[in-house]
Amino acid sequence: MSENQQVTQEAPLRVALLGCGVVGSSVARMLVEHGDDLAARVGRRLELVGIAVRRAGKDRSDLPVDPALFTTDAESLVTRADIVVEVIGGIEPARSLIELAMKSGASVVSANKALLAEAGPALYAEAAEHGVDLYYEAAVAGAIPILRPIRESLAGDEVRKVLGIVNGTTNYVLDKMDTTGQGFAEAVEQAQALGYAEADPTADVEGFDAAAKAAILASLAFHTRVSSDQVYREGITEVSAADVQAAREMDCVVKLLAICERTETIGSDGRSTAGVSVRVHPAMIPRSHPLGGVRDAFNAVFVEADAAGQLMFYGKGAGGDPTASAVLGDVVAVARHRVGGGRGHGESAYADLPVLEMGQALTRYHISLDVADRPGVLAQVATSFAEHAVSIETVRQHIIAADPDGPDGDAGETRANLIVVTHTAPDAALSATVRALSGLDTVREVVSVMRVEGA
Template structure:
């Protein structure tokens, strides 16, 4: 019987995900060897404090504070430290020493992914990052490999479990944003400082990665338009529900034809994150709690949806282990590393060039001609109204009547829609614009 090769695996970071990866490497050593054709030896775990308490009991002798030395002697480095530095420097060091790298660091990939891809290519090693987007959901490899013979036209993703939990709580219980956030923090879905989640920064980093793979172009975090959910009110949620919609924080990447852009007639890709109304019959509308899902539209495959747990130590460790097995097989069988597929440069479009629909809530004077004036103004800006609903409100004391209008537009450029809303605000029959949200799936 042929003696199996031993591959040294260095683990950087031992938080919730890292601890589960270490456990799997130790507990499932024999089955992993049979799947990869090599013994995967956990050579060490780099942490800041080797004596800190851990949720998973692991051999103390594996821990070290000397990450640089650990990296130099590894065949595969698993980076789960997070942040930019020292993660970036350690990954580059791993490349220089011929090691493949598995990472879940979406912030680093979104900020400086092109540099990492280039350095991995130069070194002939593999850079894998399935765990960087949507936790346990296998989404990056299907986009890169399974759909590589197709043309992806649009990606819609619920890629942040914290915000999905908050919005789902608001939708199902009528809670205010602050109360839903407090519940998410109590259950451990949200950090003490939830800014990265609720302001959309975490989703934006993942959107850049999804867009890069889907459209074979390197997009960075600066290419992503980003709005969070902190301004979404219980009234917005209730109005959306009454109109047959649910509000989700979506990461959206879509390729727009030349006719739909404002960039000298050139096609491009719109990459954006913002609260979005979805019809309740849309598949993404049914994604509840802290779950994630990614909805893909492709020319030949049609509509596809990937659904599952988007966070947590064990689910995310599953994605890390999938990348590790892939890297180990490559080392056993030989061949060049695989990082990304880029075929050219498609420009990132500004938000003004995005094609979307709007949901607009208006408080207006209830008098003759108001609807006609509003409809005319929309037409003048080239925006077509798909749905208009009116509810009359009467003040019992003053007997003054007003009306609440809820308008859903057809798809148009963001620039035209924004200009329309600005013009509507100037009408003397408008008491207030109560809500402006983007709509998908109509």
């Protein structure tokens, strides 16, 4: 009997699909169209036994599946499957359905970053209790294989930093602001017209999506439980054309970055303690950096490890087919465990490092000041930096014409735009410096503040 004949005669593995949106439709189609190849790779056929949807009567004739497979009874469906694929998103009913699937003996493949970032440890515990797998490669960066390399390929190494562009919508918006000079609102509208942004883009532009992904990346990279509410988050809604231009003058580009970093902090007793800094915010990054050239709606993740050095993962971070590719990779992995025995990796949180406050994160600032052009101003500014133990890397000054309508005492006074870029310092010290600068009588306005990374 040939291997293919043996695969055909073995009882198929039953696959239940929760959700049939953009990603779910691609998963269903690829399961059917690539059925023979998937069977050869797994050692058993994969049989789609049902697709849970909100509305069973919706026309889905474009999918090569039996219409009878569509059901609104998701609870019943997950109890009769060997593998459950969850692509409905959100917290509920996704969590309850996943837990029910595990209790019924099914392994789970999910693309749900919000749920994994909020309840990952609890779901890992459920999977361990019931002897099933929980895989979620598609939850971060779509088709890009990043979670498995961190969890498995770098298991013998020590990851120091993960720096990533993990939201395609914001990358598209910032890229258009940089390359075409568009304003934020105009770039968002274009992203919506092209399908890169939702009608309500809040989750993307305010950084919630990237924060959930950062929590997952940090948890895996540093063997420490990190939830999304522990991630410092700033969105891109306040990024202005002036910020983008200022970055260009430094040969930098503005990106929304997810930054996960293992750091050493020095306590009052002089002892060094390891911790994890996890943050999402816009930052200037050199165009020469590998992330500086990531364009349009693409994603990329840059990893630094002790032995492996610097690694770059790049590709499509969203969309039906790219995300379905990652989902099916997980399906094959858990199906192989069903056929050959054993389980995949569970949670690794042995390090249990403290998650640091944003004030403890080490970063650099680009600060733009509107100041009076008079003797002693630069000395005052420099003193403020020195008083907060922040070292200045560069200073640039541009004279601004006198303002005849300025405030009393300033009318007709020549002004200057002072650009200061700092060396690396704790974010708390940098923030305190900015507050001190805003209180100087010679500083008319702190025009903008943006962090600088990757230099």
